[in-house]
Amino acid sequence: MAVSGLARLATSAPAAIYPVVGKDGLAAVEDLSLHPAVSLQPTPRHASVLLVSGEIRRGDHPALRRLHDQLPHPRATLWWRTTPAPGFPQAENVEGDVARAVELVWRQLMTGERRSEDNLLPDEPPAAWRGKGDHGQGGEGMMGGKPYGRPMAMTDEDQRDGLALDAYTACFGPFLSVLPPGLLLELTLQGDVVQSAKVLRAPFAQAVADEPLRRVARLLRPLGLAGAAERFQRTAAAQTGDLKILDRALRWSGALHAIPPGLGEIAGEDIRASLRRWWEQAQGIASPASLGDGRLVDLLPGLEWSEAILVANSFEYDRLLRLCPPDREDDGDQEDCS
Amino acid sequence: MVDLAGILISSIAALATGLALQGFGLGGLSSEPQKTPYLGGSDPKVHAWQRYHVRYYSMTLLFIAFEMEMMFMYPWAVVFLEEGVKAMVEMGMFLAILSIGILYGWREGIFRWQ
Amino acid sequence: MSAAVPIIVLFYVLGVGAWLAAALDRAALKLMAGRPLAAATMAEPWRQGDLHLVRQRIWTERPDAMNWLLAPALYLILAAVGMSVVPFAPxxxxxxxDAGIVLWGACEALTVVVVFLHGWSANAPLPLIGAYRYVAIGLSAMLLSMFVLIAAALPAESLAVSAIVESQASVWNVVRQPPGLLLFLMLGLSLTLRGPFDYADASDLAGGTSAEDSGPARAAWQAARLAMLVSVSAMTSAVFLGGYHGPWLPGPVWMLVKMAGVLAALVGATHMLARLPPARMLTLLWTVLLPLAFLVLALVGAEVLLWK
Amino acid sequence: MTLAAVLIVSAALIGIGIYGALSQQSFVMLMMGLELMLNGVLLAVIGFWSFGLGGAPEGQLLAIVVMAVMAVEMAIGFALVVAVYRKRQADMTESLTTLRR
Amino acid sequence: MEVKDLAFFVLAASAVWTGWRVFRVDSMVRASFSLMLSFIAVGLIMLLLAAPYIGIATVFMMAVEMMVMALFMVMFMMNPAGLNPMWMVHQHRLAAATGFITFAALTIAVLLSDLPGNPVDPAKPVIHDLGVELLGNSMLIFETAGITLLATMVGTVILSSRSGRYGPADEGSLPPPLTPGGRPAGRVPEDEE
Structure with missing residues (x-):
């Protein structure tokens, strides 16, 4: 009884969405995030609706399935601006007013009219471990085996201070909310410092989502300025707005000072300079585009996590695509990530 | 004694609230694919628990030595007015000595990520 | 029986305060984002909280389940115990x-432990990174707050919070040490994982230590964070803003008004200030703000001796 | 609650500490044993102070000194662990045979 | 008085139990925080023993120290989370026997000896007395502690930091030569002479 009462109250809360952004889908999702009836979540654990926006690669389907299963019950999937890919049986296509569709699905989930979606992946651990090993935990000795289905990290050299502790190698992406959508990175971390990086898949091209104001917003979000970022996006979406307020928000927040100087420098332009340039472009001050090219994977090693995230979010989309040539010889590794 | 009992009762009430809040929710176990840690869709290769490379270990060591000064400062604060300039000078000396250590650490760059 | 009244009031203030803080937080976000403010903002925390309560809780692979379950509850305990030394009226x-501010210091130190445990328990990479970098900043910020609290204890000649409040009958500590108040507010942000000091549940880690929290676990953790925010605002009002002292209004009302003001200031700072990378923040804390805390202590000491 | 009871508790803590310090193979666990012994000492000091010394301030000061010893022991101990690990990737007492000479 | 005895009994039992758990849990984080709980229990016993400042300060200091302890435990122990249960002990029986004999001997000594009886007055301003002592008679202890802590701080930085005076410590950290291309300045290590 009490729970159903809570559920009724909860239906009036904004719908919690985890967006999966595909090709050309970013601007639409960013505009949707301005709608008061929805709230975009940084992780599937906080979300109820998985919203796929724009076409995604076949290779990303396993990742999408895993994300789908990571949502807590009750959950639902909506495909928007693309048709559901085969292999997603309970998917529903949305056309027209997506915010209303999300709201409706959300309410149906909460009231129990709509059944929560089942898992897409088999209910199996990553490796069989039950009953194996010295204590039935799947491991051997101190560090060996696969306790509870996964091996343990092993020591490796460190770039910075020479303490060879454990290196954590994992694929981040392709739909990690703090990275550009579609970007699949294999990072080796020691603590929170990136030791090596590989681009396994490039981010999706975004044809329309690249006004300077949106770029500024994307860089403000990892700095903890969600509110200001939303205001920048709103101005970009409406094509009009008071730039003075934005200027004040940008300056008073100290965002420029929070970005370390010299970070992500290509051809003499670091992130601070990029941010300044975008802001000038947004104000209509002519500012030459940066021509410098390089590779994202050369920028990341040696950076701390927060800096690496800033770097990954600090490029125009067309430029980012040029910076992310996938390492062809690593095709075999891609299987490991999904 | 009454004070301590008050704190004890408050703690128990807070503990009960914290645990009771987590008693809500849909029942049911998490399925295996649900359990996978969030990496944006990828499957982690290894457990996240590891010999984690703390990047500020020198700072923490300096910190536990420096923090001992608090033990001396609290009683000092209580008698400060009573003892006057003497208290000021003695604590000034004490803090000056410890500041040398902090300056040294700063020069060695221990407040950066190692 | 009369000893039970303050406890009931404590929890009442914690609860209502947490709700107010959540509503203020939503309002500040909307204000920054340029969304229209509606009266419904006040009800939003309830809806959001309920939303989490009716959903499934996910446990990750081989988590430290005991600590994951305990972390929000322990956080809540620290908020309640920290606030239990703050008087609302004489x-x-x-x-x-007698050692009230030492107890508060112990709560600060244990908060670092609890946040670390919360990030550690999930056995997942993003929470782990959040937990570890929070320890660096949390410990350093705590150190600074100890200095300003001791500076506040000097004129009171006591470590009891009630004595510190009494010592501000004529002049509030914020007048004696304005930078002290700022340093203590910073600590408040760090204790409640907010804004420029949010290194644990940060946006660049997709939620950090709470990235793997779902359903009621998330509700409990957020509630505990808000309760700690109320606790911090109570302590700040008592130690720096004269507690229940003030003209015209009755003492407890003054206390609540001041708490609301501190809450608003902390919530505003959350949404207005950018977060520095942890290494830069650590350097800033030790090389700029720690000397500042020393200076505050010395100035307050000199002032107290001269104008006694 | 008598002084004897407090001292027996502290003896138990010291006993467990000695067991830990002697039996553990890794440096860091060994230090836990030491800390636990000092924990017992701390309790004994305050027990004596409270029951036997009539609250003479020197007793409290001794407790603070014990705590300072703990902090120093921990800081230097861990610094040594870091230095040794950096040089030889060793974290167990047995791997340090070369220190014997 | 009954309540106080009960509280003492519960706290004493938890101090000993959590102290014992330190060496019995697999996860290093749990071990560290188990030790912290032991310290907290002891701190609370001190509150019962009319030592409000020392008791709470113990909780405060030990929370911080055990936090740092946990960082280092996880950093340097193989299998830090105890995913594979493990048992890393040597001379186990000897250690257990020594520990028990120590406990037994101390207990017998306590029970046989004539303990002093001069309880502290609960109304005594103990924090104030400590402050006066610190600035008066024991001033030298206080300042010596400062010097000791300074030495510790400098020592930890030297030992733990990689950047030596002339470069990374694990790569030799050699001073620059006095003449271009010459031998490094300073003392030459013995085994290279």
Whole structure:
């Protein structure tokens, strides 16, 4: 009884969405995030609706399935601006007013009219471990085996201070909310410092989502300025707005000072300079585009996590695509990530 | 004694609230694919628990030595007015000595990520 | 029986305060984002909280389940215990300890432990990174707050919070040490994982230590964070803003007004200030703000001796 | 609650500490044993102070000194662990045979 | 008085139990925080023993120290989370026997000896007395502690930091030569002479 009462109250809360952004889908999702009836979540654990926006690669389907299963019950999937890919049986296509569709699905989930979606992946651990090993935990000795289905990290050299502790190698992406959508990175971390990086898949091209104001917003979000970022996006979406307020928000927040100087420098332009340039472009001050090219994977090693995230979010989309040539010889590794 | 009992009762009430809040929710176990840690869709290769490379270990060591000064400062604060300039000078000396250590650490760059 | 009244009031203030803080937080976000403010903002925390309560809780692979379950509850305990030494009126306090600010310091230190445990328990990479970098900043910020609290204890000649409030009958500590108040507010942000000091549940880690929290676990953790925010605002009002002292209005009302003001300031700072990378913040804390805390202590000491 | 009871508790803590310090193979666990012994000492000091010394301030000061010893022991101990690990990747007492000479 | 005895009994039992758990849990984080709980229990016993400042300060200091302890435990122990249960002990029986004999001997000594009886007056301003002592008679202890802590701080930085005076410590950290291309300045290590 009490729970159903809570559920009724909860239906009036904004719908919690985890967006999966595909090709050309970013601007639409960013505009949707301005709608008061929805709230975009940084992780599937906080979300109820998985919203796929724009076409995604076949290779990303396993990742999408895993994300789908990571949502807590009750959950639902909506495909928007693309048709559901085969292999997603309970998917529903949305056309027209997506915010209303999300709201409706959300309410149906909460009231129990709509059944929560089942898992897409088999209910199996990553490796069989039950009953194996010295204590039935799947491991051997101190560090060996696969306790509870996964091996343990092993020591490796460190770039910075020479303490060879454990290196954590994992694929981040392709739909990690703090990275550009579609970007699949294999990072080796020691603590929170990136030791090596590989681009396994490039981010999706975004044809329309690249006004300077949106770029500024994307860089403000990892700095903890969600509110200001939303205001920048709103101005970009409406094509009009008071730039003075934005200027004040940008300056008073100290965002420029929070970005370390010299970070992500290509051809003499670091992130601070990029941010300044975008802001000038947004104000209509002519500012030459940066021509410098390089590779994202050369920028990341040696950076701390927060800096690496800033770097990954600090490029125009067309430029980012040029910076992310996938390492062809690593095709075999891609299987490991999904 | 009454004070301590008050704190004890408050703690128990807070503990009960914290645990009771987590008693809500849909029942049911998490399925295996649900359990996978969030990496944006990828499957982690290894457990996240590891010999984690703390990047500020020198700072923490300096910190536990420096923090001992608090033990001396609290009683000092209580008698400060009573003892006057003497208290000021003695604590000034004490803090000056410890500041040398902090300056040294700063020069060695221990407040950066190692 | 009369000893039970302050405890009931304590929890009442914690609960209502947490709700107010959540509503203020939503309002500040909307204000920054340029969304229209509606009266419904006040009800939003309830809806959001309920939303989490009716959903499934996910446990990751081989988590430290005991600590994951305990972390929000322990956080809540620290908020309640920290606030239990703060008087709302003369003599109206749960625990009038001689070593009140030391107890508050212990709560600060244990908060670092609890946040670390929360990030550690999930056995997942993003929460782990959040937990570890929070320890660096949390410990350093705590150190600074100890200095300003001691500076506040100097004129009172006591470590009891009630004595510190009494010592501000004529002049508030914020007048004696304005930078002290700022440093303590910073600590408040760090204790409640907010804004420029949010290194644990940060946006660049997709939620950090709470990235793997779902359903009621998330509700409990967020509630505990808000309760700690209320606790911090109570402590700040008592130690720096004269507690229940003030003209015209009755003492407890003054206390609540000041708490609301501190809440608003902390919530505003959350949404207005950018977060520095942890290494830069650590350097800033030790090389700029720690000397500042020393200076505050010396100035307050000199002032107290001269104008005694 | 008598002084004897407090001292027996502290003896138990010291006993467990000695067991830990002697039996553990890794440096860091060994230090836990030491800390636990000092924990017992701390309790004994305050027990004596409270029951036997009539609250003479020197007793409290001794407790603070014990705590300072703990902090120093921990800081230097861990610094040594870091230095040794950096040089030889060793974290167990047995791997340090070369220190014997 | 009954309540106080009960509280003492519960706290004493938890101090000993959590102290014992330190060496019995697999996860290093749990071990560290188990030790912290032991310290907290002891701190609370001190509150019962009319030592409000020392008791709470113990909780405060030990929370911080055990936090740092946990960082280092996880950093340097193989299998830090105890995913594979493990048992890393040597001379186990000897250690257990020594520990028990120590406990037994101390207990017998306590029970046989004539303990002093001069309880502290609960109304005594103990924090104030400590402050006066610190600035008066024991001033030298206080300042010596400062010097000791300074030495510790400098020592930890030297030992733990990689950047030596002339470069990374694990790569030799050699001073620059006095003449271009010459031998490094300073003392030459013995085994290279």
């Amino acid at each position: 003599g109206f306090v749960v625990a009038d300890l």
